[in-house]
């Protein structure tokens with residue numbers, strides 16, 4: 001097995017030679033001769049791509065040390081591009097189908113919902129459940145979906161029972177005895193073939209796939225075989241390569257012999273021969289080559305037969321609107337050129353983000369467990385202490401000596417026995433994270449390691465939102481988005497917030513907006529309060545409102561503000577783990593009576609969900625008069641569109657002087673493992689130079705873009721209710737042109753001694769001021785600075801000794817490692833990174849800058865992070881950092897001067 005990089009390419013159909021540099025480009029070039037069908041793969045290879053070969057032979061006779069493919073060889077292009085098995089399946093059917101599916105997301109329709117229920121019943125039966133009980137349970141679980149589709153649960157149960165008969169009958173066959181080794185769905189990844197997926201089931205090491213359609217031929221359908229062959233490749237990576245695959249067509253069990261001809265048996269076995277497996281690898285290569293090139297498939301590639309395709313209409317609309325070539329042809333007129341350019345730009349940026357997610361996946365095997373742990377992306381060396389079966393799933397427990405990483409309670413993670421790629425791994429959710437970790441999974445695992453699970457869900461959601469907004473979006477709305485006209489407003493005179501003119505203007509603007517309104521709220525200026533007031537004003541006018549935000553926390557905070565203002569007519573859409581405890585009572589339950597569940601959602605005047613949930617198939621069916629999106633400065637443009645496209649008008653609330661959108665491709669651009677050796681090839685030149693510009697498109701929020709483009713559509717909230725004047729001074733002048741003012745003299749002059757039991761005299765001299773600077777005079781060690789940890793500890797101790805409650809003190813540190821070290825020193829106070837602190841405040845904040853000698857730290861990369869750190873404090877702010885390093889930069893020199 002060699003990993004190489006392509007240098008040049010040339011060749012003919014049946015023989016192609018690739019010049020590769022083995023060992024990741026470090027070794028001398030060698031030639032790989034690709035014979036027969038592998039010549040086709042060589043044809044797609046581009047300079048700069050990684051190539052992995054399996055079973056090639058050395059060409060010793062010519063003395064040049066080349067290699068050639070044999071009958072058993074496989075050649076894999078860019079193996080770290082992990083293609084979903086289901087995408088290979090649609091690609092083989094028609095490459096354009098795969099392209100269209102990736103853009104439009106899975107719709108809410110009855111075949112899809114029924115298919116999901118049948119698959120779940122299948123898993124239940126494999127785990128030994130009884131058929132009737134499983135059907136009842138799974139149909140009830142799908143209550144909301146079925147209600148929105150207007151389905152009668154009795155009829156659904158009957159439909160599902162038809163399919164379940166096939167499964168049950170097959171499971172009871174004599175061939176299946178206690179010896180049969182079964183596993184239901186399993187998360188599988190192949191680093192060699194660049195594939196990932198979840199097989200419906202694995203029996204004695206062979207893949208089994210369930211299809212809810214009918215098939216009366218004796219052979220399985222070709223694309224279904226392809227899917228099973230992919231799982232076979234994945235399974236062959238961890239054990240003996242399976243030689244048989246099984247497809248179960250459950251609809252066959254419902255067919256009547258008197259009306260149907262052919263082979264009505266649901267289960268069809270077929271042989272997984274080398275020819276088929278090689279074909280699958282080549283199709284995947286082609287898909288990857290086109291994806292990396294950003295080539296849009298036409299449908300000609302696979303000789304697709306458009307007349308029988310369910311997607312024909314969508315296909316024609318997309319090609320018509322985007323002026324693409326397609327086999328089915330196009331309908332309608334093309335979008336204006338700037339919209340097509342916008343679509344193409346964001347499409348590329350989102351695909352660059354997908355590549356970044358794939359690179360994260362690849363780290364599961366390219367990095368050692370220790371490297372993963374050091375990068376805060378895994379908890380390793382866990383000691384399993386127990387597994388319990390609960391509600392059809394499992395709760396795994398393990399001891400954990402050092403629970404410091406990116407992983408948080410509520411996160412979806414990869415739980416494994418120590419080897420997430422070749423061992424047993426399951427996706428799960430972290431329920432508790434302390435000296436003991438508790439994770440819930442569907443299948444049991446000996447819990448020895450947890451990894452951050454790089455999910456493509458965010459990327460898929462952005463693509464769907466882009467598609468819906470540009471291709472299906474309202475043309476009038478798009479005039480504003482594309483800057484062809486100014487947003488329009490109706491005059492509103494009502495007084496909404498008498499004590500705060502800027503907030504009042506913001507509500508008026510939002511209520512009177514015909515298109516959109518933008519509310520710029522610096523720290524503590526009452527964004528949440530204004531959002532709640534705006535929602536009420538809109539509902540009073542009979543409008544239906546979507547309340548959204550980047551995080552669950554923002555959404556729940558806004559709902560809390562609504563409740564404080566006496567308004568409770570809202571429904572919260574989200575998972576049990578995502579929604580805060582005090583909002584669980586408002587959470588939309590998806591299980592239950594279909595009609596009741598659907599009513600709950602459809603009758604709610606206010607629906608609240610994160611922007612990520614706005615892309616769910618349920619939310620995509622909802623429509624609103626106004627979408628109000630909080631934390632809009634932290635959202636990428638397509639992520640904002642996911643909420644905005646569900647409504648006629650929108651209001652964005654945020655602060656682009658605080659944290660910007662997190663874009664992985666931007667971080668990855670520097671460490672890209674693709675070395676471009678030849679820039680003569682236009683494709684490779686684009687993939688190199690493209691990364692930075694693509695990431696830049698995503699790093700700028702729609703909020704920021706619109707505030708700049710339409711200043712008249714925005715209001716700056718200028719009155720802050722949080723910080724003492726002394727604390728506010730520097731952030732206000734640096735980030736808000738000096739516009740911030742305290743809401744009242746009480747806010748301006750607040751001091752620690754206002755708090756009951758705090759004794760000013762007990763504080764050391766240098767901590768009596770509202771802002772203080774402490775130079776720890778230590779040396780950074782890795783990402784922590786032990787001396788600084790100690791000085792932060794002493795500072796916190798001094799505040800507590802003077803009578804402050806530990807809960808009133810917070811510490812902000814740039815690195816998780818530093819945060820962890822401080823947390824160990826002062827376990828009773830909240831210690832976290834800037835990202836975790838955005839949106840909250842404390843009486844006292846201590847900021848640990850961990851800068852010794854240089855300003856080489858994530859806080860300084862973007863001054864907006866420092867803005868967030870400095871604006872969390874109400875009464876006292878202490879900056880701990882190296883004076884020399886900080887004053888080497890003009891901005892931070894001003895900061896030190898202000899603090900001293």
Ligand SMILES: Nc1ncnc2c1ncn2[C@@H]1O[C@H](COP(=O)(O)OP(=O)(O)OP(=O)(O)O)[C@@H](O)[C@H]1O
Nearest residue numbers: 497500521522523524525526527528529721839840
């Ligand atoms: N018009 C107002 N009158 C009285 N109190 C207000 C007003 N607006 C905001 N507040 C109070 O000011 C405090 C801060 O407001 P809020 O939490 O809405 O700020 P925010 O801008 O959302 O903060 P963050 O920067 O953390 O997002 C809250 O206690 C809120 O009740």
